[in-house]
Amino acid sequence: xxxxxxxxxxxxxxxxxxxxxxxxxxxxxxxxxAQLQKVLPELGIxxxxxxxxxxxxxxxxxxxxxxTYGFHTIHGRAPTFATxxxxxxxxxxxxxxxxxxxxxxIGGNHMLHVLRRNLDMQxxxxxxxxxxxxxxxxxxxxxxxxxxxxxxxxxxxxxVDPVSFALGSGSTFVARTVDVDATHMQEVLRRAHDxxxxxxxxxxxxCVVFNPTEWDEFENRKERQTTTLQLENGKPxxxxxxxxxxxxxxxxxxxxxxxxxxxxxxxxxxxxxxREDLESPAYAMVLxxxxxxxxxxxxxVFRAVEKPVYTDMLQIQIDDAVAxxxxxxxxxxxNSGQTWTVQK
Amino acid sequence: MSxxxxxxxxxxxxxxxxxxxxxxxxxGSKFTETTALAGNDLSTFPDYPAEIxxxxxxxxxxxxxxxxxxxxxxxxxADNPDVLVAMNPASLKANLKDLRPNGTIILNGDAFSQKNxxxxxxxxxxxxxxxxxxxxxxxxxxxxxxxxxxxxxLSKPDADRCKNFFxxxxxxxMYNRSLDVTEQWMNAKFKGEILEANRRALRNGYHFxxxxxxxPVSFVVPPxxxxxxxxxxxxxxxxxxWGIIAAGELMNTPVVLGAYPITPASDILxxxxxxxxxxxxxxxxxxxxxxxGVAIGASYAGMLxxxxxxGPGYILKQEALGLAVMTELPLVVVDVQRAGxxxxxxxxxEQGDLLAALYGRNSDSPMPILAPATPGDCFYVxxxxxxxxxxxxxxxxxxxxxxxxxxxxxxxxxxxEDLKKIEVQHPTDxxxxxxxxxxxxxxxxxxxxxxxxGLEHRLGGIEKENISGTVSYVPENHDxxxxxxxxxxxxxxxxxxxxxxxGPSRGKLLVVGWGSTHGAITAAIRQLHGEGCDVAHVHLRHxxxxxxxxxxxxxxxxxxxxxxxxxxxxxxxxRAEYLVPAQCFSKVAGxxxxxxxxxxxxxxxxxxxx
Numbered sequence: 001x002x003x004x005x006x007x008x009x010x011x012x013x014x015x016x017x018x019x020x021x022x023x024x025x026x027x028x029x030x031x032x033x034a035q036l037q038k039v040l041p042e043l044g045i046x047x048x049x050x051x052x053x054x055x056x057x058x059x060x061x062x063x064x065x066x067x068t069y070g071f072h073t074i075h076g077r078a079p080t081f082a083t084x085x086x087x088x089x090x091x092x093x094x095x096x097x098x099x100x101x102x103x104x105x106i107g108g109n110h111m112l113h114v115l116r117r118n119l120d121m122q123x124x125x126x127x128x129x130x131x132x133x134x135x136x137x138x139x140x141x142x143x144x145x146x147x148x149x150x151x152x153x154x155x156x157x158x159x160v161d162p163v164s165f166a167l168g169s170g171s172t173f174v175a176r177t178v179d180v181d182a183t184h185m186q187e188v189l190r191r192a193h194d195x196x197x198x199x200x201x202x203x204x205x206x207c208v209v210f211n212p213t214e215w216d217e218f219e220n221r222k223e224r225q226t227t228t229l230q231l232e233n234g235k236p237x238x239x240x241x242x243x244x245x246x247x248x249x250x251x252x253x254x255x256x257x258x259x260x261x262x263x264x265x266x267x268x269x270x271x272x273x274x275r276e277d278l279e280s281p282a283y284a285m286v287l288x289x290x291x292x293x294x295x296x297x298x299x300x301v302f303r304a305v306e307k308p309v310y311t312d313m314l315q316i317q318i319d320d321a322v323a324x325x326x327x328x329x330x331x332x333x334x335n336s337g338q339t340w341t342v343q344k
Numbered sequence: 345m346s347x348x349x350x351x352x353x354x355x356x357x358x359x360x361x362x363x364x365x366x367x368x369x370x371x372g373s374k375f376t377e378t379t380a381l382a383g384n385d386l387s388t389f390p391d392y393p394a395e396i397x398x399x400x401x402x403x404x405x406x407x408x409x410x411x412x413x414x415x416x417x418x419x420x421x422a423d424n425p426d427v428l429v430a431m432n433p434a435s436l437k438a439n440l441k442d443l444r445p446n447g448t449i450i451l452n453g454d455a456f457s458q459k460n461x462x463x464x465x466x467x468x469x470x471x472x473x474x475x476x477x478x479x480x481x482x483x484x485x486x487x488x489x490x491x492x493x494x495x496x497x498l499s500k501p502d503a504d505r506c507k508n509f510f511x512x513x514x515x516x517x518m519y520n521r522s523l524d525v526t527e528q529w530m531n532a533k534f535k536g537e538i539l540e541a542n543r544r545a546l547r548n549g550y551h552f553x554x555x556x557x558x559x560p561v562s563f564v565v566p567p568x569x570x571x572x573x574x575x576x577x578x579x580x581x582x583x584x585x586w587g588i589i590a591a592g593e594l595m596n597t598p599v600v601l602g603a604y605p606i607t608p609a610s611d612i613l614x615x616x617x618x619x620x621x622x623x624x625x626x627x628x629x630x631x632x633x634x635x636x637g638v639a640i641g642a643s644y645a646g647m648l649x650x651x652x653x654x655g656p657g658y659i660l661k662q663e664a665l666g667l668a669v670m671t672e673l674p675l676v677v678v679d680v681q682r683a684g685x686x687x688x689x690x691x692x693x694e695q696g697d698l699l700a701a702l703y704g705r706n707s708d709s710p711m712p713i714l715a716p717a718t719p720g721d722c723f724y725v726x727x728x729x730x731x732x733x734x735x736x737x738x739x740x741x742x743x744x745x746x747x748x749x750x751x752x753x754x755x756x757x758x759x760x761e762d763l764k765k766i767e768v769q770h771p772t773d774x775x776x777x778x779x780x781x782x783x784x785x786x787x788x789x790x791x792x793x794x795x796x797x798g799l800e801h802r803l804g805g806i807e808k809e810n811i812s813g814t815v816s817y818v819p820e821n822h823d824x825x826x827x828x829x830x831x832x833x834x835x836x837x838x839x840x841x842x843x844x845x846x847g848p849s850r851g852k853l854l855v856v857g858w859g860s861t862h863g864a865i866t867a868a869i870r871q872l873h874g875e876g877c878d879v880a881h882v883h884l885r886h887x888x889x890x891x892x893x894x895x896x897x898x899x900x901x902x903x904x905x906x907x908x909x910x911x912x913x914x915x916x917x918x919r920a921e922y923l924v925p926a927q928c929f930s931k932v933a934g935x936x937x938x939x940x941x942x943x944x945x946x947x948x949x950x951x952x953x954x
Binding site: 017019046047048049051053056063064066067068069070071072073074077079080081082083084085086087088089091092109110112113314317318320321322324325326327328330331333334335337338339340341342343344 | 377380381383525567570571572573574575576577586589590593594598600602619620621622623624625627629630631633634635636637638639640641642643644645646647649663664666667671757758759760794795796797798799800801802803804805806814815
């Protein structure tokens with residue numbers, strides 16, 4: 001974690017734009033906007049240094065509602081514009097806002113590459129497992145069999161899991177949170193910001209119009225105790241209601257669930273301890289393979305490792321080139337190599 | 345010393361041809377370097393296959409490099425070479441049709457085995473019959489090279505790889521060139537036995553010229569009488585890269601280049617990537633779309649964003665270019681055009697992307713378009729592109745092509761003092777800032793940069809209200825904004841200097857060219873002026889908007905001929921814009937125009953009944 005942020009005197013209101021919000025009533029996006037507007041003033045960053053970049057989709061209207069610099073770009077390509085901005089001005093705090101369609105369908109390629117380059121930015125992927133803005137077609141994260149206007153007999157696509165995708169792309173920070181858990185989301189957003197490198201956050205978000213029941217089993221706090229696995233670094237993988245706790249064992253890369261008696265030490269029973277700082281993504285991949293209904297759905301930080309970031313390495317190359325050859329001089333460049341002079 | 349005869353000649357064109365593994369591009373460029381330093385005017389044309397190593401000895405694998413040098417001004421690599429250096433039967437067969445009548449063929453006799461003849465499709469050895477029509481100089485290049493390096497202990501393939509330098513040595517003797525420049529380059533490039541072997545091959549080639557009875561005469565091409573100054577040899581891609589670097593310096597604003605490798609544009613990325621010490625940032629993106637996205641992101645962040653590509657990549661960038669039009673951000677996109685559609689002929693030239701650049705985006709999406717006329721002109725066109733981009737807050741397309749990219753010419757090195765500095769302004773005052781307010785003269789909106797306190801605003805692809813820049817779906821506003829964006833680009837014409845007409849200011853025929861056809865058209869026009877023909881030439885570097893005086897100029901001629909390497913893009917635009925009966929002289933063979941083709945066409949048009 002970084003040192004206590006410098007006071008900027010900013011409040012939530014400073015991040016609220018004058019634009020009328022045009023998401024459907026009850027949309028999960030409202031909660032995400034609210035949590036972010038709560039977290040940003042605490043980060044110690046002047047408002048003018050925030051840039052929100054988005055593609056196309058419901059989620060991508062986000063920048064218009066933030067009173068920061070914002071760039072609402074084209075479908076799927078937000079990571080590329082964000083890369084250009086961050087490469088140009090590494091001092092800016094760059095946030096990409098995307099969805100399951102924008103980020104993993106049309107923009108899947110860019111998502112892969114922005115993650116592997118490890119640019120120091122935050123990517124929030126709102127996953128509602130449906131296309132909202134085009135009115136309800138199945139998305140690349142939709143379950144197989146989902147019946148929509150474009151799949152009246154059920155989708156025959158196998159879904160992609162955003163967390164596995166990010167881990168497979170070499171992302172140095174991968175987390176998952178849920179729109180209805182304000183506290184958890186705020187903590188994940190803070191962690192993502194503090195991470196130096198690309199921070200990928202999947203946010204389970206409900207589309208109240210086209211896929212309202214998708215995340216039902218994570219809706220209320222009590223049910224979440226059994227349907228989710230809260231990841232905490234250094235703590236055993238334990239979930240369930242008090243009195244009916246369970247743990248996750250991982251043996252030979254294969255996860256299994258065991259029942260824990262009251263007061264029993266999970267570690268002595270072989271329950272795995274969460275380690276988000278492992279160099280290899282193999283363990284985090286096992287976590288990502290935990291899906292409902294067989295397993296609880298993990299939320300929290302899957303992976304957080306340090307690796308040199310793109311912009312730092314680029315600056316080192318520039319400094320190195322200047323140190324070796326001196327600051328570039330145009331006159332010298334134009335006259336470099338072989339020239340000849342024609343006399344009058 | 346040689347006591348052979350030395351003849352002075354005005355100009356000569358040599359084509360080096362061999363297998364793509366024979367090092368012909370290198371041989372040609374080394375000859376060019378030495379020739380440039382000798383003070384000749386020159387023009388080169390590398391012509392190579394798309395395959396890195398096509399099957400050895402086949403016609404598909406033939407790689408050629410033509411260099412034309414002269415003691416007077418020249419404009420093209422010449423229609424027909426005077427000398428053909430052929431390293432094998434396939435390169436002879438592929439290039440013979442271009443050789444001028446009675447020209448000289450210098451060939452590697454060792455390569456004319458039965459097997460190689462068959463691979464090239466010869467049923468009998470062509471050397472005998474050819475000797476009646478050409479001067480055939482049959483040199484056992486492989487044998488002589490092996491002898492030259494015999495005691496160095498090289499493997500046979502390594503020894504044979506030196507034979508291009510033996511051939512180069514022969515050519516240096518033939519044109520009385522010094523070996524110094526090439527030897528200096530060798531010293532820096534090679535080490536140990538390989539250096540010694542290459543040097544020996546080069547020197548032995550030269551000495552072979554001195555003593556052989558096969559070559560009774562050598563030639564001198566005196567230096568050209570050109571304007572005083574410092575010169576260098578430059579290719580179009582190099583000039584493009586240096587223009588980008590120069591723009592950053594002259595505007596005192598860092599350059600960010602987003603690019604994805606594509607033939608024939610990759611060399612621009614390679615060249616710029618070498619100059620990180622100018623503070624330039626290059627990002628090799630994951631694809632063409634990402635490359636333009638990075639460049640637009642950089643422009644949004646206050647840098648000079650630029651992306652370089654060729655036709656297929658240009659098309660992929662179109663949606664993002666539309667965003668740059670909508671958000672009115674400065675950006676330069678370079679399209680080094682190649683023959684298409686689709687993959688087409690990746691290493692061959694064409695001018696087929698003009699209409700795509702102008703009209704290829706969804707809806708009304710106007711962008712200024714420029715085209716360089718010569719390799720050296722690429723430098724100045726890049727400066728002009730950045731000037732327009734920044735002054736008018738617009739993306740600008742530059743249409744180079746494969747011919748310009750790889751061709752080279754002597755280029756008078758400009759003094760940096762003489763290059764115009766362009767001031768870049770970013771607003772800082774929150775009290776007066778409106779994201780879509782307008783400069784009265786240019787209609788440009790302000791270029792506000794993230795990090796500036798109080799100017800926080802949102803840009804995007806959704807239509808915006810003028811002045812305030814907030815999202816607007818109001819019908820009248822959209823109508824207004826579509827016309828405003830068009831008017832802004834139209835106003836660029838006010839900043840374009842008057843056109844220069846070469847030839848009579850009114851008369852029978854005006855030839856209108858654009859881009860890389862400049863050399864062939866200019867040479868044709870000069871030849872016809874020498875014959876007293878009534879023909880004029882105007883060349884366009886600005887394709888959108890057209891220069892303000894173009895309409896008036898067009899009206900002064902009975903006929904208008906537009907030579908272009910497509911099926912009539914500019915012709916269509918001139919007819920539509922000015923209602924003039926322009927006729928197209930079209931060529932789409934993946935090759936530049938020959939002077940003779942244009943001369944003949946102009947003669948034919950002049951001879952037509954009215």
